[in-house]
Amino acid sequence: MSKFYKSTWLGRALAMLIAVAFISASTAAEENLTGGIPKNQAGSSLSRSQWPEYDFSKGGFALYQSDDGLERLTFGGTVFGRHAYWNWFEGPSGDNGYNYQFQRTRLHLKYSSTGWTALIEPQYVTMWGVPDDAFKTPPEGPLGMGGLYYYHNDDTTPQDIGIHQAYLLLHPSGNPLQCKLGRLEYSDGLEVFEKSDGQHFNMLKTMRLGDRMISPFGWSAFGRSFDGGVVQYDNEALNGTASFFYPTQGGWEEDVDTTIDDIGIGTFTLTTKKDAFIRGMEVAGFYYNYQDDRNINQRVDNQPLPKPSKGVDIDIHMVGGHAVGIYAVGPGQVDILFWGGYQFGDWYELDQRAFAFTGEAGYQFTEVYAKPWFRLGYYVGSGDGDPTDGDHETFFQMAPGTRKYNLLPYCDLMNTEDIFLQLITYPAKNLMVRADYHFLQLNEADDLWYMGSGPTQESGDVFGYLGRPTHGNDDLSQEFDLLVNYKLNPHLTLLGSYSHIFGDDVVEGVYTEDSDADYAAVALSFEF
Numbered sequence: 118m119s120k121f122y123k124s125t126w127l128g129r130a131l132a133m134l135i136a137v138a139f140i141s142a143s144t145a146a147e148e149n150l151t152g153g154i155p156k157n158q159a160g161s162s163l164s165r166s167q168w169p170e171y172d173f174s175k176g177g178f179a180l181y182q183s184d185d186g187l188e189r190l191t192f193g194g195t196v197f198g199r200h201a202y203w204n205w206f207e208g209p210s211g212d213n214g215y216n217y218q219f220q221r222t223r224l225h226l227k228y229s230s231t232g233w234t235a236l237i238e239p240q241y242v243t244m245w246g247v248p249d250d251a252f253k254t255p256p257e258g259p260l261g262m263g264g265l266y267y268y269h270n271d272d273t274t275p276q277d278i279g280i281h282q283a284y285l286l287l288h289p290s291g292n293p294l295q296c297k298l299g300r301l302e303y304s305d306g307l308e309v310f311e312k313s314d315g316q317h318f319n320m321l322k323t324m325r326l327g328d329r330m331i332s333p334f335g336w337s338a339f340g341r342s343f344d345g346g347v348v349q350y351d352n353e354a355l356n357g358t359a360s361f362f363y364p365t366q367g368g369w370e371e372d373v374d375t376t377i378d379d380i381g382i383g384t385f386t387l388t389t390k391k392d393a394f395i396r397g398m399e400v401a402g403f404y405y406n407y408q409d410d411r412n413i414n415q416r417v418d419n420q421p422l423p424k425p426s427k428g429v430d431i432d433i434h435m436v437g438g439h440a441v442g443i444y445a446v447g448p449g450q451v452d453i454l455f456w457g458g459y460q461f462g463d464w465y466e467l468d469q470r471a472f473a474f475t476g477e478a479g480y481q482f483t484e485v486y487a488k489p490w491f492r493l494g495y496y497v498g499s500g501d502g503d504p505t506d507g508d509h510e511t512f513f514q515m516a517p518g519t520r521k522y523n524l525l526p527y528c529d530l531m532n533t534e535d536i537f538l539q540l541i542t543y544p545a546k547n548l549m550v551r552a553d554y555h556f557l558q559l560n561e562a563d564d565l566w567y568m569g570s571g572p573t574q575e576s577g578d579v580f581g582y583l584g585r586p587t588h589g590n591d592d593l594s595q596e597f598d599l600l601v602n603y604k605l606n607p608h609l610t611l612l613g614s615y616s617h618i619f620g621d622d623v624v625e626g627v628y629t630e631d632s633d634a635d636y637a638a639v640a641l642s643f644e645f
Contacts, residue, residue, distance in 0.1 A: 173607055176227050177645055187231050194224035199640035203251075203261035206527075206620060206628035210253050213260045213631075217246040219338040223281055232289045238282040242338050242371070247273045256585045256627045258568075261636070262526070265369040266338070269573065272371075279373040281342055298346045300365070302333040304518075306439060306456070308349070308358040309388045309399065317481065318391065318399075318443050321452055325477060325494075325522075326439060329456070329530065330405060331382065332518030334368050334570060336526075341367040341516065341573075344376045354393035359385045364516050368573040377575045379411040379429075382515060391441075398442035403458070405435040407515040411572070415580040416465070418511065419504045419564045429580070433462040433469050433513055449482040454494070464509035471512040473498040473530060479539070492539040496522070500532030500561030511564055516571035523555060524598035525616035525636040529582070531567040532560050533593070547604040555596040559623060562591040566623050590622035612640040 169178040169192075177193025198220040205213040225238035244266065251264035259265045266275060284299030306326040310319060334341040345362025361383045367373040388401040409431040416429075437458025444451050457474035477494030498512035512531050519526040522535070536556045543549055559566060569582030601613040618624070620632030 173645070176225075180226075189229045191227045191229075192225070193227070193645055194222065195645075196643045197221045197223075197640065199638055201262075201638045202636070203263055204635040205251070205260040206618075206624055206634045207631035208253065208257040208628045209630065210257065212248070212250045212253075215246070215248040215251060215261075215263055217244060217248070217263050217266070219244040221338060221340075225282070232287065234286040234288065236282060236284055236286075237280070239278060240281040240340070240373070241276075241278045243274070243276040244338055245274055247275065249273055255583075258583050258585065261634075262337075262369070269369040269579065270371050275338075275371040277339070277371040277373065281340060281373065293350050293352050294348070295351070296346065296348045300342050300344050301347065301362075303331055303343050303347065303360060303362065304328050304333065305331040305384065305386075305403070305405070306401075308386045308401070309351075309356045309390055311390070314391050314399075315443070317450060317452070318441070321443070321454060321479075322399075322441055325454055326441060326456060328518035328521050330435070330515045330517055331384070332516065332521075334516075334518050336518060336520045337368040337570070339367045339369070339371055339373050341365060341571075342373070343382070354390055356388040356390065357386070358388075359383075364572055366572075366574055368519075368570055370573045370579075375575055377411065377572055379409065379575065380516075380572055381408045382406070395442070397444045398440060400438070400440045402438040403436070405458075405515065407431065407433045407435075407513075409572070412576040413574075413578065413580050415578050417565075417567070417569075417580050417582045417584050418464070418467075418509060419501050419584070421504050430465045431463065431513075433460055433464070433515070435460045435515075437473075446480075448484050449480055452479045452481070452492075453477070460513060464513070467507060467509040469513070470508045471499045471510050473512045481541075487542040487544045490539075490541040492541070494535075494537055494539075496530070496533070496535040496537075497560060498530040498533050500559060500564035502561040502563050504563065510561075511567075514571060519570040523557075523596060524553065524600060524614060525596065525618055525634065526570070527568060527618060527634065528557065528593065529567055529569055531582070532564045533567075534558050534560050549600075549602040551598075551600040551602075553596070553598040553600075555594075555598075557593040557596060558621075559587060559591040559593055562587050562589050566593065566627075585623075585627050587623050588626035590626060592621035593623045594621050595619040608644050610642045610644075612638075612642070614638050 169180055171178050176191035179189055180192055181190040200218045202216050207213045221242045223238055223240040225236055227236045247266045248263045249267050251260040252268045280300060282300050284297050284301045286297045288295040304327045342365045343362035347360040350357040363376050363378050364380055365373055366375045383406045386401055386403040391399045409429045411429045413429050435458045439456040441454050454477040460469050460471040462469045475496040479490060479492030481488060481490035499510055501510040514530055538554045541551045565584030566587055567582055567584050572581040573579060596618050598616045603611045616636045618634040624632040
């Protein structure tokens, strides 16, 4: 039986399951509006004539619940679809404009009991219209993300079913320690995420702090997971989080079940919670270690002559921290955010010596129509100005997300300086409109223009980043982004975005025909 047939059969089965769940959710919602099933009938056994009790906040449909409510088996999921249009920078070869679509279905079963929780979450992804002519020889490389999808999978309709998450969470009652083991998601910077901190504070962390170094890469079609464990100590004032795991393939790669066991990532983060020691502020210090010895024959750096590589040889340590604060001032709130780190260790035969830093501030008028939120900031990720001195001074992102800090991901946080302005408004209930403007240049003209999102394959010739030449220039681009998020109801969210890049000298040196680029997308997310 072919992989396509298997995937198609499983996809149909999942589609049927989603349809049943959708009908059930609608019925449950109607029952809630009319009073629903009496609580004394929603115990451990449900008759065949009753729909399972539905509670979105508790994970979906209660397939089982003990009489005392301490044990619960729930079924829920997310169906996400996106249509994307790319008009990439144009070089001599053209072929820079195309559309593609994908759907991603993730369903989960979650069993909760006193002291432990177990979850399994398979996913099914199907793509359509991936271009087969959008990857050119260097220096042009991939003409947008469609080129990367085809380069990874050699298929215009890549699809696969796999396990996104499958873990056991141990959380003994009254004990500040908890441990999660298995296949899981991890986002650096979001080790502490409490509802009591407020929507504004948590949105700031999600939007401008999380996923810089380690991320489940949710913007891509296939995503990324981590196989390993996370241990947390958490009380009212402090959170200590330690982890060790191996990333899975994913992102642009359809085979998400393969563990990249030649990459090991270890972290430790100590966080003082908001208001615990400093009013209105959360402060954290972290240590990360990234070890990579994959059988990848591509080496991406600015060495004067390309050096043959029989495999990756990277062992990088990083120490740093962040501070996030929000304060009521006048008719609104002031927010500040700092993040930074220093890297040392080994980059092949070179010594790693690199850094990154960002400082941001904003003000939101909370009592004015649309609650306008103005923000500005500066980021720098170091580059390598002397490729012959025995040091590798290019800041290295480990396994990050893409698009988080530039909504058209044509560059990353390596060898980059970014001055940005941002405006977020809420013109109607459940509607957010965000506009960003970036002034981007390279930190070192003698380094490369980097693009990528970290490891996506266990072996072969895809390192996870690529570098384009600068021709001695450092002016990269200006970027305009527009993002719209409209929550139609608690289950359904509509998202739209548009980005335009005004390429400067660096882009013009590679793409000689047209140094401007566009990206537009519309997406729909259904959660139940």
